[in-house]
Amino acid sequence: MTEPLFARLAVIGLGLIGSSVTRRALHPTPGQAQPIAGEVVAYDASPAVQARARELGIAHRVAEDAADAVRDADCVMLCVPVGAMGRVAAELLPHMKAGAILTDVGSTKQSVIREIRPLLPDGIAFVPGHPLAGTEYSGPDAGFATLFDGRWSLLTPLEDGDPAAAARVARLWQLCGAQTQEMEPAHHDKVLAIVSHLPHLIAFTICSTADDLEGESRAEVLRFAASGFRDFTRIAASDPVMWRDVFLNNKEALLEMLARFSEDAQALARAIRWGDEAFIVDRIERGRRIRRSLIELNQA
Numbered sequence: 001m002t003e004p005l006f007a008r009l010a011v012i013g014l015g016l017i018g019s020s021v022t023r024r025a026l027h028p029t030p031g032q033a034q035p036i037a038g039e040v041v042a043y044d045a046s047p048a049v050q051a052r053a054r055e056l057g058i059a060h061r062v063a064e065d066a067a068d069a070v071r072d073a074d075c076v077m078l079c080v081p082v083g084a085m086g087r088v089a090a091e092l093l094p095h096m097k098a099g100a101i102l103t104d105v106g107s108t109k110q111s112v113i114r115e116i117r118p119l120l121p122d123g124i125a126f127v128p129g130h131p132l133a134g135t136e137y138s139g140p141d142a143g144f145a146t147l148f149d150g151r152w153s154l155l156t157p158l159e160d161g162d163p164a165a166a167a168r169v170a171r172l173w174q175l176c177g178a179q180t181q182e183m184e185p186a187h188h189d190k191v192l193a194i195v196s197h198l199p200h201l202i203a204f205t206i207c208s209t210a211d212d213l214e215g216e217s218r219a220e221v222l223r224f225a226a227s228g229f230r231d232f233t234r235i236a237a238s239d240p241v242m243w244r245d246v247f248l249n250n251k252e253a254l255l256e257m258l259a260r261f262s263e264d265a266q267a268l269a270r271a272i273r274w275g276d277e278a279f280i281v282d283r284i285e286r287g288r289r290i291r292r293s294l295i296e297l298n299q300a
Helices: 016-026 047-056 066-070 082-095 109-119 163-175 185-211 215-223 227-236 240-249 251-273 277-296
Strands: 006-012 037-043 075-078 101-104 125-127 129-132 152-155 179-182
Touching: 006 016, 006 066, 006 163, 016 037, 016 047, 037 066, 066 082, 075 082, 075 163, 082 101, 082 109, 082 240, 101 109, 101 129, 101 163, 109 185, 125 163, 129 163, 129 185, 152 163, 163 179, 185 215, 185 227, 185 240, 185 251, 240 251, 251 277
Parallel strands: 006 037, 006 075, 075 101, 101 125, 152 179
Antiparallel strands: 129 152
């Protein structure tokens, strides 16, 4: 059998992403070219989550202590909210062995790099990453081994980072079923602001607007919700701590995209007000083209 990519993989944080990674590493798909890890060690700061992870059997071992989880690990993956990345890295790095790789799954890359880079000791390679996969669910029960199949995982290696370490992290995600691509951190944050962060902001806002309606109107919105509103509620069901941290840690790019969206929304409002049918149809057709493109790229 082919040697595993890592002798020991430690996954810190057992939400949707972390528990999906441990499941994939623990149970390779039939015909998978290489095992991800010989041993999968998991850790979560919540004792209740630790207990549930043991019940679910999603790792070879669920550690009770963060330092114990990363000791002797060849790769440590941080799957915690981006606002906690620096604090958690500071706790773990002194216990990681020389030659190990640290990576993460955060949705904002500049802030994570800014927090972790000054903490790195000699001999530890850091490869920032971000799998573009997820659902509105969270916790160890939400994960599943095929979450990353056919999705993208973006890597934003440090300019002076270790190319070999970046290649191994890319290989990890490929073995999880994902496609990989490298991207400059600031560009990543701007792209994610429009494809992920702004849509969530809009979804949270629309649901808040509906929640603020007076009694009977609010009840009717919920009772007669059409598919469009239901789609927004699905997105708005996402983890509040994670999204609070994303908004605050990517605020420059998010506010830029929000301003552009607001201008476009006002332009469409003017077209509706003055009956500019051509403008309205153009905007709808452009939306249809985007949807068709997603389908063609198998990202719909």
